[in-house]
Amino acid sequence: MFQLSISRTLLVIYAAIAVISFVAVGLVAGWVKERSMNTLAAAESRRNAELVFQNLYSVMRKGWTKDEITELVARMNAAVPDMRVAVYRSRQVAEAFGDVEADRIARDSDPVIARAMASGGEELVLMGDTLRYVYPVVVGADCIECHAGTRVGSVNGVIDIRFPVDRLKVPLEFTLSTVTYAFSAVIFLLFVLVLLKVRLLIARPIIDLAHHIEGIMHSGDLGSRVGNKPFHWLHEVRSLAHNFNRLMGELETSRNALIEQSVTDPLTGLANRRRFADVLGHEFERARRHGHELALIMVDLDGFKPVNDKYGHAVGDAVLKRVAEIIAGHVRVTDLAVRAGGDEFVVLAPETTAEGARALAEKLAEAIRNARIEAEGATVSVGASIGVACFPVDGVEPGDLFATADAAMYADKRARKAAAG
Numbered sequence: 245m246f247q248l249s250i251s252r253t254l255l256v257i258y259a260a261i262a263v264i265s266f267v268a269v270g271l272v273a274g275w276v277k278e279r280s281m282n283t284l285a286a287a288e289s290r291r292n293a294e295l296v297f298q299n300l301y302s303v304m305r306k307g308w309t310k311d312e313i314t315e316l317v318a319r320m321n322a323a324v325p326d327m328r329v330a331v332y333r334s335r336q337v338a339e340a341f342g343d344v345e346a347d348r349i350a351r352d353s354d355p356v357i358a359r360a361m362a363s364g365g366e367e368l369v370l371m372g373d374t375l376r377y378v379y380p381v382v383v384g385a386d387c388i389e390c391h392a393g394t395r396v397g398s399v400n401g402v403i404d405i406r407f408p409v410d411r412l413k414v415p416l417e418f419t420l421s422t423v424t425y426a427f428s429a430v431i432f433l434l435f436v437l438v439l440l441k442v443r444l445l446i447a448r449p450i451i452d453l454a455h456h457i458e459g460i461m462h463s464g465d466l467g468s469r470v471g472n473k474p475f476h477w478l479h480e481v482r483s484l485a486h487n488f489n490r491l492m493g494e495l496e497t498s499r500n501a502l503i504e505q506s507v508t509d510p511l512t513g514l515a516n517r518r519r520f521a522d523v524l525g526h527e528f529e530r531a532r533r534h535g536h537e538l539a540l541i542m543v544d545l546d547g548f549k550p551v552n553d554k555y556g557h558a559v560g561d562a563v564l565k566r567v568a569e570i571i572a573g574h575v576r577v578t579d580l581a582v583r584a585g586g587d588e589f590v591v592l593a594p595e596t597t598a599e600g601a602r603a604l605a606e607k608l609a610e611a612i613r614n615a616r617i618e619a620e621g622a623t624v625s626v627g628a629s630i631g632v633a634c635f636p637v638d639g640v641e642p643g644d645l646f647a648t649a650d651a652a653m654y655a656d657k658r659a660r661k662a663a664a665g
Contacts, residue, residue, distance in 0.1 A: 269428055324407075332404060333400065333401040335361075361399045380399045453470060514582055541649065542646075568581070574611065630652075
């Protein structure tokens, strides 16, 4: 299954948002451009129309003829080659001063001029690369003097101005493009900064935690913890790290408990055979490497079976626990006390001489024989047969020490039976 990392996911999300934002900016810029161009075109055309009208008005007040007015319009067109100005009179002016064929055709065939004359409103029309502005000349109070029979508010004619859109489009596009590019650059920088911040504050702690977990999987070190780094200031991130550390602590505790259970006798709390085998190999290597002595003491309880058979397993377990306590109380921290199984115990004593091992064995035997154990309403006691073997005197291999200590233990058991019998 295809999966993205959190950094790539954030990058994809922010890229999608950036694309949508840039498209939105482009659409808004286009809309602003169109509206601005229409507004500027209307203002520019209205200004030009007002200038044309004022020139015509000044001419008409002097009593110039229609041909002289036509010549004035022609001079204006020649002065500004990329702009075309035309003047069309309305029907009421034509009836009063005479009609012109061009005016009649325009009134009858041009719907833009017809609308402007009928409504008295401006007309702004985009025709390809040309912008057309039709400005109605509305009768004012000062026009009644020359145009008798007309009424204020009626239309005497229109001024038709046409000029290329590029006159407005080029400077407007430059301005809007500059603003759009600058705005897009600012948005892009903001997106990059936000992405870096989000990655630092949210993605990076999660990535660090993932790497930390991966490291634990490879090393098996459950004691490793997530550190309190400076960018872990978000509550959720700190909570995630804290809960992870708690979980790792519980796992470590559980693992240590399982390890302890796997190497500990559940009844007595002493080491079991598995732990004994691991430590025995290590201590033998250490004794060989440094030339130290190593003692092995084997303990077998005398009279345990009759006690167990007579009083039951509860009393028998109490005896084993008490003997374990006695052994654990007599050995050193560096020694290892082991329940080998049943009523047999072993003590591994590193760096201990034969004399020291025999002295410890005698103390153990005496302490066990003198112990009075109360359990289930009964008071019982047991004896102990003990065998001692030392490295390297009695052997240089673990098997040699076991054989020597086992033989000595059974010899001690036979001697005790003979003495008692």
